Amino acid sequence: MRIYDFRGFANPARIRITVAEKRLSDLIEFVTVDVPGGEHRQPPFLAKNPSGTIPVLELDDGTMIAECTAITEYLDNVDGEAVLTGSDGKERAIIHMMQRRAESRLLDPVAAYFHHATPGLGPQIETYQNREWGEKNREVALEGMRYFDGLLRNQDYLAGDRFSMADITAFAGLLFADISKIDVPADLTGLRAWRTKVAERPSVMHA
Structure with missing residues (x-):
């Protein structure tokens, strides 16, 4: 899996904390998007997320998941034991x-x-x-x-x-x-x- 983000920003921090809480670091490759330079508004990134926002999670099958809540939901349930999004x-x-x-x-x-x-x-x-x-x-x-x-x-x-x-x-x-x-x-x-x-x-x- 890949996560497209820019370290130090608030929303990327949310997902980095989630990855660490779930101990998924070995399964994730972080890819830097140069937001200050406007890379998030260029066609290659917009093809991944038309909203032009980070972070974005790319699954191994090519599926792109944007929005922190959705990304957290997915990562929290990777191992079948949700601890951050609720168990009932x-x-x-x-x-x-x-x-x-x-x-x-x-x-x-x-x-x-x-x-x-x-x-x-x-x-x-x-x-x-x-x-x-x-x-x-x-x-x-x-x-x-x-x-x-x-x-x-x-x-x-x-x-x-x-x-x-x-x-x-x-x-x-x-x-x-x-x-x-x-x-x-x-x-x-x-x-x-x-x-x-x-x-x-x-x-x-x-x-």
């Missing part, structure tokens, strides 16, 4: 619910702020920017941090008592927030403690 209907539903909230209330708003209200990846890549929209999304991200802080004051992880895909997404969202210079407010002690705990996982330390 209820657990899967809760994890997917929290995964979506981690995207819509944290990761995606941070990305919108980065691409619209900062220089982002530079004028060659950021061909359209709406600063007002970017600043609004900064507010959404901060509200999301407060939501997750309240949740994590009463439970170990976003979807309950077990580390899951939702935690990976939220952690990546905070990594993106660092890059975008959106600080986690000091009074969000639940979120900060959770982040420290997740950062100590071997899969995260080496992602």
Whole structure:
């Protein structure tokens, strides 16, 4: 299998953590896509993913799987023992619910702020920017941090008592927030403690 990505970006980090959690590193070849240079917008890459986003998982039979949630679902079930996406209907539903909230209330708003209200990846890549929209999304991200802080004051992880895909997404969202210079407010002690705990996982330390 191959994974097309650019190391250091938030969404690629999500999949690298998943690969490490599942101990699949020996089965994966990582292929760098020069996103800052615009390679993701060129025909050869668009043939792999028409959305022009990374990461993309290429299976041995040539199948291309894009979108982090879909890639994580596949990788988590390669060995028949899902540990990141849920093992029964209820657990899967809760994890997917929290995964979506981690995207819509944290990761995606941070990305919108980065691409619209900062220089982002530079004028060659950021061909359209709406600063007002970017600043609004900064507010959404901060509200999301407060939501997750309240949740994590009463439970170990976003979807309950077990580390899951939702935690990976939220952690990546905070990594993106660092890059975008959106600080986690000091009074969000639940979120900060959770982040420290997740950062100590071997899969995260080496992602």
